Amino acid sequence: MNMSTDEQVRYSDEELQEFKELIEDKIEKAQKQLALYENAYKNGSSNDTEDTAPTFKSFDDGSNTLSKEANSQLAIRQEKFIRDLKNALVRIENKTYGICRVTGKLINKERLKLVPHATLSIEAKNKQK
Secondary structure (H helix, E strand, O other), X not given: OOOXXXXXXXXXXXXXXXXXXXXXHHHHHHHHHXXXXXXXXXXXXXXXXXXXXXXHHXXXXXXXXXXXXXXXXXXXXXXXXXXXXXXXXXXXXXOOOOEOOOOOOEOOHHHHHHOOOOOOOHHHHHHHO
């Protein structure tokens, strides 16, 4: 019994190369963004009013803490995003990129362009709800 040729089993090497370039570009941008978040929560604001307006110190400390926490959370999410993108590169190397881990079918190309680290087709994702 031969398989029908109209259903693709995997993306071609050329298509995988396109996705690889897209993902590498996203990783580069994500790492720059991560550096900004980390800088913000590790160093705080460099133009602090701490030494010039001691009466507002407690207010500033509160907002700095909130800002540091928010930036810390953003950094954690960014690190996960970068890890997911790097895992997608591994799947490209293994030529398993773009194959839904539930249905085994190819994930729509447009979905992968929007969410290049996706491992589920829309069909499989909707079944999760």
